[in-house]
Amino acid sequence: MLDLPSVLAEVRRCEGAIRLPPETPTDVPPWADEDKYDAAGLPKTPRPTRRWKVRLNPRAPPVQRKQSLPPSSPTANLSKAEYRQLSTNREQPEFRLLRLLPGNELDPIKCELFHAKIDGNYDYDALSYCWGPPTIRSTVLCDGIPVSVTANLAAALSSFRLGDTQRVLWVDAICINQEDLHEKEHQVPLMGWIYRNASTVRIWLGNDPPDRPLAKALAILKSLNQLCAKFGWDLNFPYMIRHRLLGEYGLPDVADDAWRCIKQLVETPWFSRTWIIQEVVLARQAYLHSSDASLPWLEFSVGILALSPVFLSFRPDILPSVSSYAQTVQLILSYHKAGASSTNLNLLALLENHRVAQASDARDKVYAFLGLYEELTGQYCHGIVANYHCTPREAYIAAARNIIAQTRNLDILGVPRQPLDRRMSELPSWVPDWSAYDLASSLSYRTIDSVYLFHFDAASVSTTSAHAVFKGNTLELSGFCFDEVTKVGDLADIFLKEGCEPDSPKVSTPASAVQTASLFMNWLSISDSLVSGRKYPNGEDVFDAFIRTIFLDHFHGDYTMQQAAETYRRVYIPSCSLQGPWFGRDRMSSRTRYIHFQLSAAINLLGPSGLKSLANAAKRIESWVPIYAFHNMYRRQTTPKQAVTFRPDVFVDARTRTLCRRIFVTKSGYIGLGPRSSQEGDRVFLIRGCRTPLMLRPCGQEWELLGDSYVHGIMQGESFDENKCEPLTIA
Template sequence: MPPRNKDSYCYTPLSDGPYIRILTLYPGHQADPLSGELQVIHIEETGEYEPLSYVWGDSGRCSEFICFDKSIELTTSLQGALQRIRKQDQPRRLWVDQLCINQNDQEERSRQVQFMNTIYKNATHVLVWLGDDPLDESRNAFELIRSLDQTFKNKEEKEKFRVRYTEQLHKQSVEDWAPLEHLTNKAWFTRGWIVQEIGTRAPATLYWGKSECDWALINGVVQELADFHHLRGRFGLKTSLIKYMFQRFIEPPRLSRHANRFSLMYELQRARHCKLTDPRDRVFIFLGHYSLRMGNTLLAEMRADHSKTVEEVYVDVATRALLGDPERSLITLASVQHPKLPASPGATIENDLPSWVPDWRRSEGHLMSEPVSPHCAHGNRTSQVTIEGGLLSVRGTRVDVIEICSKTLKWKEFHCDPTRKDLAIESLWTDVCGETSFDLKTRYMDDPNSDSAVFAYLQTLSVGGIATALRDGRRYQDIDRKDLFARGLAYLTKALGTSNLVSPELHQMAEGGDYHNWTRDADCAASNRAFARTQQGRYVLGPRVMQLGDILCVLYGGKMPFVLRAWSNGDFLLVGECYTHGLMEGQAVDMMEAGELVEETFHVR
C-alpha cells in the first residue's frame, strides 16, 4: 500500500441499543480516490440504503478510503467493488461491513452480528460484487442466463431443451455451458455470510466486472435447472448453491416442502458447505433466522460472543437445542457426522468436542432425519435428555449389534455406468448381506412374515425413497410400495443388465419403474456412509465410522435409529444416525412394550 498522507480514521463507539453506521459514498470517476462519510443512526431510522455483499479476499489492507479527511484501510476486493458501484454524479448510501463496523473492536463486531439480518431485511436493494472480470466472461454468462430464461418461458422450447439435455445429453458441447460454469464457480457463492445477505425479500443485482444481472432472474433459471442433475454434473454447474441460498431468511408456509427450515439444526447442517473464516460464525450467521422464534427459548436467547472458543460455541448451541425443545431436539444428534472416531477406549476425539456435539466445520453428507421426514423410529416418544459436565444422558432401547460393515460409499456409487465392473449394488448384496442372487424367495431377517430381502435392501440404500416424495410434493404415505420397489428394481436390472443374478420375476416387476429417481435418492443418501448387517440380520445405512460391535439403538425423540459405541465405565460414544429397515415406524418401542427389549439410559461422552 502506498504511504498515507492522512491520519487514520478513529471510530466513535456506538451507543447502547440497535445503532449502526451508514456509509455515504461520494460520487467520482474511476481514477478518483474513494471517499465518503459515516453516520451513526438507529437501525429503524436509516432511510433508504443498499448493503454491499462481497468476498473479502486477502485480509491485507492495500488501499484506502477517505472519511472526514481521515484514512481507513481497505482490502483490494472492497476497493474494486466500491469503484464499480460508485456513481459519477450523485452520492450512494451504503452499508459495508468493512467500513461500517470497527473491525478492531471485537465487542462491537459481536454486537453488530445481531443486527445483520435486520440490516439486509430493511435494505432498499442489495448490491453483490462477484469480482473483476479479466477474461471478459461475465457478458456471455449473463447473456446465457437471459437466453435460458426465455427458453423456459416457452413451452415448446422448454420441451426441446428437456430432450436435448436428458436423452441427448452426451451429444452436447461442454463449451456452450462454460460461461455458466465460470459464473457458478465464483467464490462469492460459497461465502457463508451471503446466506442472510441475499436471503431476504430485498431485490438484488449481481455485478461481475462491467456486467450486471438481476438476482431473481438468475434464481429463476436455476430453479428450472434443478431437475437436470445429470446436465449440471456433466458441465460442472454449481447451481445448487444458488438454489440453496435464495430467500433463505424468508419464512415459508408451514406445510411446504421448505418446512425443514423451521429447524435451526437443519439450517446449520445445510450450511456446512459454506466457507467462513471464523468457524464460530457458522452459528452466528443464523442468529436473525426465523427458526429461532419457533418456541425454543434457550436458542432464542443465544447471542454472538466472539470471546468464546469454537468448541464453547458449538457445545452451547447443541446444549440449547437438546434441552430447549424436547419435541424436535434429537435432530441435533442426527447432525453429528464424524470423519474419524476412536475405535476403542483410551484414544481421544480429534476435534475436542463431545461425541454428541456436531462439528459444523465438517460436511460428511446428507441429513437423513429431516424435520419433514415421516419416519418415526421413536414411536412418538418425546426425548428425555439431561446434560451435566459434558455428559449427555438420553433414554431409549438397544436393539441389535453391527456384525459386518462395508467400506465407505462414494458419491455416485449407484450411478449407471456400463464401463464399471465393481458395482456396489452387487458387492454389498453378496459381501455384506451374504446373498448370492436377487429373488423374492429370501425374506428379510429370515422372517417368513417380513418383506423380501431385496425390497428391504433397496429401501435401505435409498432411505425409503423419502427424497423423491419430497421433490414431487407428494405425501410419502400416498406412494404405493409397488412403485417404490419398481424404482429400485429398475435400477438393479439396468445396472446388472442381463445378469442371471436377477430373477425373471424381478425383471418383470421392474417394468415401468423410474430408475433415475432411485439412483438420485441412493447417491445422495449413501454418499460418505457405510452399509452394514447386524447380528439379527437387519440392514443398516449408517455413518462411515460405524464398525463391528457398534450398538444399534432407538433413542426417544429420534426419527432415525442411532449407532452407539461402547466406551469406558459403561458410557458410550455417539457414532451417528442410521436408516434401519423394519425400525422406522416405532417397531422398537412396540417390542419394548411387549417385553422383548429393555428401556435404558445411555450416557454419551
C-alpha cells in the first residue's frame, strides 16, 4: 500500500521530517505565475509561504571521546579456533573493531583487530555493504595472517583506506566470528548499538562500472536535492522540460540516457538487503559510496522523493523494479519515522513494511530488526532472542507466539499468506512466512511508529479482549462464522514486463492500465454491481457498496466517494456519459463526453476476456518497443476550464489498496475483498480481538488461515456478537 504521493504527503505533514533548506523562505520558482488553473481545471488559490529545513532524524549529540584506542591483540589465526574470545558479561560486553592500516592503491590490504568495551566511546566508522558472491574471494592481511573475504568487501576496504593514517572500522564479516554460532547470537543484538554509536555509516555500493553510472546517478540526485532546496517540493517538471531549464539546474535533458543511471543505482544489491535497514535508520550520519563518488544519505533521500510521478511519466524507463523502488522509498520513510517518534516503534510493522528485503539466512528476516527495535525503544524485543541453532520455521513460530503474547492483539493474523505451494514447509498457517517475497499488505497495516493506515473494528476490539491459546503449533481462537463465499473474482495481480524475474518485478505500464480496466470489469460482473436498482444488505445502492469496497471505504482528501463513483460509472456504463449537465459552469464538453462514451463502449464490447488479451498484447509490444512520453514533453499542456469529472488517480488508489486480493460475494449478498487464495466455499469469520474478518478454510476438525478480508457493512462491529463466539483451532 506504499506509493510515492502518499509518502510525500506523510513526509510533509510530519513535524521533524524531511524539510528543505534554507531556513529563509524558498525562492520564487520561474513557473509560479505561468498557469491560471490547477490540475483539476479550477482557478488556483494562493498558498502560504513555507519554510524548509533539512532534518530527517534529530541531530545527534556530539560524541565525547573518552578513551584512546587500545593496542591491537595479535591473532595467530582467524579461523574458528583462534579468534580471541569476547567477553559476554551483560554489564560490559565486548565487540571487535578493525584498524585499517594506511597504504597505496597497489599495496596489500592490512588490518588489525582489537577488543572494545560496549560502554566506551570510540571514534570509528561502521561499514554497510553487500557481501557479494561467496565464490569470488580476495585476501587481506589481518594481524599478519591471510584472511579470505569476499571481493566486494576487499574493494570497500581498498577504497576507504587512507594513504597516510589509519582508519578504524567495524566490519561484520571480520569483526564477528561467523563460524561461531554462540558468538553470533551474542553479537547480533549489539549491532544496533554499534551502528548508532559509529561516527559515520559508510554505505558501499560497489565499484562503479567503466561508464560510471553510479557516479552519474549520485550527481543527478545531488542536483535534485539542490533544486528542492531552492524551490521546495513542488517542482514543475513539465514547465522545466518545456522551457529547457533542466540544464540550468545541473540536470541532464529529459531525453538523456543519464537518467537511466537512477534505475541502476537503486537496483544495486545493497538496496535489497534486510540488514541495511537498521544500519541506515540508526546512523548519526550516512554516506553512499561507489569508487570515488559519494553522497550524503539526506541528499539521496530528498533526490529520490523529488522524482515525482509527473516526471516518471515522462521517463518510465528509469523507474526501478517494484521491489527495489518499494524498499528504497520505505527505507527513506523508516529513517524519517524512527527519528520523529522512536518510542512508538512497532516490531510487527517493521517486519511487514520491509518484507520485500532479502537475507541469505531466512532467520535474519526477523533477527535483523531486534537491535533496531531495542536500541530505539529501550525495550526488550517481545522476548525474541536471536537463535541460530534453530531452523527458520522454528524461529518464525517463536517470533509469532511472542508477538501475540506480548502485544495482546491479533494483527499478525492479517499479514498476507503465501499459497501452499510457495509456503515454507510445515509452517502453520497462522504464522507469516517472512522469507517469502510479497508485495501485498494487511488491512491492519501500520507505519513503523504504530499509526494504522485504516481504522477497522469488525470485532469490537475496543471493548472485547483477544482470545489466543497456544496448543503445540496450533492456535486456538474464539469467534463465529459470519458467512460463506459463493463467488470469487480475478486476482488483482501486477502486470509485469516480459522476461521479468519474479523476485525483481518490473511493471508494464500500458499493460497494467488495460489490465486494470479488465479487473474492475470482472469484479463489477461478479458482484452484480451494474444491475440497476439492486440494493445491498444494509440498504445502500450496490454500486456504491462496490466502490466503498474497492477503496476500503477510505477516500483520499482530493476526491469524495461520490466523485470516485461517478468516474467508475462513466467508464463502465456507457449511458452515464450522456447524463449530467449539458449547460452551465459544471457542464462537460461535447468532446470529453464523446471520449468517455467511446471508452466505456469499447470496454463493454471487449469484456474482461478481451481486455486481458489486449493487455497481453500491450505487454509484448512494450518488450519490443519501449514506450515513453517524449511525444508531448515540450508541448504546453492546456487544461479545460470546465470541472474535470474523470480522475485517473481513483483507479491508481483502488489498485494500490486491492493489490494481490480478490473480490468475493457471500451467500447473504455481502461484497468483500479477500486474500489471493480465496475460493468458493471459504468462510468469513469474526474473531475476538481481531480488527478485521478472517478468511478460513475447513481442514478436517481444524481450520486453515488464508488471511484477512474486508466485508463492506461489518467493518465497524455492526455484525459482531460475542455471545456467538466458540473455540476454533487454526493449524
